[in-house]
Amino acid sequence: MQVKPRIRGYICTTAHPQGCAQNVSEQISYIRDGEPIVGARNVIVLGCSGGYGLASRISAAFGCGAKTLGVSYEKEPTEKRPGSSGWYNNLTFDRIAKKEGLYAKTIDGDAFSEKTKKIVVDIARREMEPIDLLIYSLASPVRQHPKTGKLHRSVIKPLGSSFESRTLDLNLNTGDARVVDVTIDPADSKEAEETVAVMGGEDWQFWVETLSEAGVLAQNFKTVAYTYIGNELTWPIYWDGTLGKAKEDLDRTSKQIQVQLEKGGLNCEARVAVLKAVVTQASTAIPVVPLYFSILFKVMKRQGTHENCIQHIHRLFQEELYGTKEKRLDEKGRIRMDNHELDEQVQAAVSEAWSSIDSSNVKALADIEGFRSDFMRIFGFGIDNVDYDADQDLGLKELSTTVTT
Numbered sequence: 001m002q003v004k005p006r007i008r009g010y011i012c013t014t015a016h017p018q019g020c021a022q023n024v025s026e027q028i029s030y031i032r033d034g035e036p037i038v039g040a041r042n043v044i045v046l047g048c049s050g051g052y053g054l055a056s057r058i059s060a061a062f063g064c065g066a067k068t069l070g071v072s073y074e075k076e077p078t079e080k081r082p083g084s085s086g087w088y089n090n091l092t093f094d095r096i097a098k099k100e101g102l103y104a105k106t107i108d109g110d111a112f113s114e115k116t117k118k119i120v121v122d123i124a125r126r127e128m129e130p131i132d133l134l135i136y137s138l139a140s141p142v143r144q145h146p147k148t149g150k151l152h153r154s155v156i157k158p159l160g161s162s163f164e165s166r167t168l169d170l171n172l173n174t175g176d177a178r179v180v181d182v183t184i185d186p187a188d189s190k191e192a193e194e195t196v197a198v199m200g201g202e203d204w205q206f207w208v209e210t211l212s213e214a215g216v217l218a219q220n221f222k223t224v225a226y227t228y229i230g231n232e233l234t235w236p237i238y239w240d241g242t243l244g245k246a247k248e249d250l251d252r253t254s255k256q257i258q259v260q261l262e263k264g265g266l267n268c269e270a271r272v273a274v275l276k277a278v279v280t281q282a283s284t285a286i287p288v289v290p291l292y293f294s295i296l297f298k299v300m301k302r303q304g305t306h307e308n309c310i311q312h313i314h315r316l317f318q319e320e321l322y323g324t325k326e327k328r329l330d331e332k333g334r335i336r337m338d339n340h341e342l343d344e345q346v347q348a349a350v351s352e353a354w355s356s357i358d359s360s361n362v363k364a365l366a367d368i369e370g371f372r373s374d375f376m377r378i379f380g381f382g383i384d385n386v387d388y389d390a391d392q393d394l395g396l397k398e399l400s401t402t403v404t405t
């Protein structure tokens with residue numbers, strides 16, 4: 001079967017098996033060709049199949065030589081449809097790791113559930129040494145609470161009052177781009193609570209408690225959850241909105257985890273890492289953000305400071321998680337990886353472009369092609385050396401090798 005992109009808005013419902021494989025192997029090559037990282041040995045990555053989680057798993061495995069156990073929630077292929085891009089990413093990661101003699105196991109299931117946690121504990125106990133790094137990189141619109149059974153749904157809305165701004169109306173099929181006005185109504189208090197229940201820190205804490213109670217954590221255990229803060233143009237919809245409330249809850253959780261583990265006698269580090277803006281399935285779902293991101297990319301590429309997922313996470317591992325220099329922490333103890341994004345000159349140039357951008361100059365002031373190409377890459381399209389006219393093996397024979405919950 002030939003696989004072509006099927007795009008609606010900022011969603012692509014197909015994924016190209018060979019293109020996804022090429023995307024993952026390029027990220028692996030980037031890490032393999034870089035300086036080795038001396039650090040993690042036994043790693044669990046929650047949200048391992050795409051974006052920052054996949055980049056973290058690749059950095060741990062191919063940079064540090066670590067055993068990795070990944071968890072993600074992806075769609076497998078059927079006779080008629082390819083699987084999701086994350087499904088092919090996991091398949092490729094596992095395949096290359098195995099070929100290179102690196103232990104890798106991937107679990108396809110709901111990370112919020114007790115069942116998945118139990119499977120992870122069993123595998124960690126049986127097949128790994130004590131876990132020294134847990135990466136929390138989940139991005140999900142829903143969470144079924146493991147204790148109450150209630151299904152929580154997150155919303156991406158401002159708090160307090162409506163937010164009027166501009167956003168990018170980008171036709172990802174043709175590349176046509178317009179700048180359009182948008183008004184987003186505020187969330188009510190219930191919606192805000194629901195969003196914290198999905199994207200806040202409770203599940204991160206449950207994971208650490210489960211692993212700790214099972215006695216599978218190493219003495220020098222580290223755990224990191226990822227967050228975004230960005231700048232004032234996106235604050236009303238992000239940091240000051242429902243998502244920001246959830247992300248603030250991660251700050252509280254990191255302190256709580258740190259205290260609990262220290263009480264248990266572990267020399268641990270639990271931190272939130274503030275990462276830069278990159279195009280992923282999760283980030284393109286946020287209104288206004290695509291316009292800010294594409295202006296930002298134009299400016300950062302001009303300044304030579306732009307990083308994609310793998311470059312950014314490689315720097316996180318090398319400079320902050322396993323670096324020897326003093327950590328770049330803020331007043332809340334968060335690791336600040338967004339230093340290049342928030343650089344004064346970058347932000348001044350972004351604000352200037354933002355104030356004059358409209359449909360007539362959007363392609364000059366924003367990196368529309370870069371944004372579009374990053375988006376297509378997520379689904380394995382637009383990648384060099386991939387024959388998009390060739391029939392694709394959808395991977396049906398591989399289904400039996402995936403650990404599902």
Ligand code: NAD
Nearest residue numbers: 047049051052072073111139140227228277278280282283
């Ligand atoms: P992504 O959409 O690329 O990846 C999300 C991952 O979560 C996937 O592996 C998916 O399978 C997994 N997932 C979702 N629901 C799950 C479930 N119930 N069980 C198991 N796995 C599940 O997202 P991303 O942009 O890489 O985001 C990862 C983290 O990084 C998020 O916390 C996000 O806020 C943060 N972050 C993102 C950006 C950005 O610009 N993309 C910037 C800073 C921080």
